[in-house]
Amino acid sequence: MAKRASSGPSTTDIDMTPMIDMTFQLITFFMFVMNFSEAEQDDRIQLPLSQLAKPVEGAMETPITLQLTQDGSVIYAGELISVRDIGGYLEREKAVMLDAGKEPNSATLIVRADGRAKTGEVQDIIRICQEKGFERFVLRAQYDEGR
Template sequence: MRVKNKSTELAEADLTPMIDMTFQLIAFFMVLINFAQTESHDLVKLPSSQLIKPPDQPFEFPIMLHITQDARVFLGGKDYTAETLSSGLRAELAVARAQDMGPKDANVIIRAHRNTAAGEVQEVIRACQALEFVNFGLRAKEDLGRKGEG
């Protein structure tokens, strides 16, 4: 008896949808990680407040300043003091001017550690005002535990 050789064909799967989905997930996580880095800093623990409220609308040109407990100021991942902050702010102004905006169009958002001295925050605000920034926002963490207590 003769044995027949069965020809086996290799089945090929179309990998295009899977590769497309992989690139979409990579792009999604890159955007997500970028937002998370600008909105927080490991060395800054925000104070709690019952009086905070979220902004009515997103800021058009936000400049995020992170002030640590030992008065170091982080702007765009770089470390400054209140005295040296103007060089970083000038770089932000250059970006704003490239978009036909000025210091009055920017919103300086200050995220200060809960144990930072108020005088240190005032020095940072003075450094911003010296470059004609006028719009400021202070970030705090909502205190949910004490709401409704009288």
């Protein structure tokens, strides 16, 4: 076989600079829009809109999220349970808090209820939480930028 030593590897040089520029731009973009918040959200819940529901700054002390679906079941920690069963879960939550030396009334119950759910069910959730000693409630709504 003939050897083509010196004339051999004549590779075409591609200029990588623009591609790397763009790629780093993309990385920076995705890094900035990345959300590290642990906020519990669920696609099954369609929150009611409100113009006054401005996003909250800062973290709450011991947030407990209860999500009420349209048909009246509760999503707690990713599990679908019925409204009547939340008492047991809250009891466990309360025991954990007492173990950590916190009072249950320092926790904030975040109620993410679907706009089509019945008000009576939201009130049931609040009543059950009250019976377990929780006092702080927030009703979550989606911020409505329009109009």
